Amino acid sequence: MVPITDGAGVGTGLIIDGKLVRGAHGLPRRFAHLLVDPRGPRCGYGHRGCASRYLMSHVILRQLQNCTTYNDAVERTRAGDPDANRIFAEAGYALGVLIGHTANFLDPDKILLTGDGLPLYEIATEHVHNGIKNTYEDDPTLIDLDVQPFDFDEWARAAAALAIKDTITGNI
Numbered sequence: 001m002v003p004i005t006d007g008a009g010v011g012t013g014l015i016i017d018g019k020l021v022r023g024a025h026g027l028p029r030r031f032a033h034l035l036v037d038p039r040g041p042r043c044g045y046g047h048r049g050c051a052s053r054y055l056m057s058h059v060i061l062r063q064l065q066n067c068t069t070y071n072d073a074v075e076r077t078r079a080g081d082p083d084a085n086r087i088f089a090e091a092g093y094a095l096g097v098l099i100g101h102t103a104n105f106l107d108p109d110k111i112l113l114t115g116d117g118l119p120l121y122e123i124a125t126e127h128v129h130n131g132i133k134n135t136y137e138d139d140p141t142l143i144d145l146d147v148q149p150f151d152f153d154e155w156a157r158a159a160a161a162l163a164i165k166d167t168i169t170g171n172i
C-alpha cells in the first residue's frame, strides 16, 4: 500500500506486509516535485511545473487574494469563485499525476489518500481522475484509491508511535 498525504506538505511512503519501508536515505523527500507541466510555474527549488507548485495548501492560498486560511479557500471554491475553482482544479490534476506515477512505478494494492488538504479531492475529484487518466499507463479502474478523512489525533498517535519505536530500536 502507498499512502499519499496532502496538506502543508505532500508525503508518501511504502507499506509492505504492514511495515513502513524506508529507503536508503529515509523516507522519500522529493515526491511532491515530480513533473506535472513542463511549461508550469517554478517551485522554490527552481523546478518548472512540479506537483508541489500546485498542491501544497500554502501555494493554493498564495494565489488567492484576501484568503487567509485553507478553509476560506475551500469555501470560496464551493461558492463558485472562478479563480479558486481554477486553482483547485490545477491542484487536483497535480494530485492525479502523482497517483498515476505511483501506480505506474509500484502497482500497489491500494493508494491511501489522506491529509488536512483532503477537501481538494472532494472539490476537484474530476480533475484528480483526469490527472490519473493522463499519467497511468494502464486501466485507471485498476487503481484502488482509498480516500480517508484526516484525523489529526490519529495522525499524532501514529507519529508518536513511530518516534517511540525508532527510539527503542535505535533507528533514528
Ligand SMILES: [Zn+2]
Binding pocket: 032, 033, 043, 044, 045, 046, 047, 050, 051, 052, 053
Ligand atoms: Zn519542485
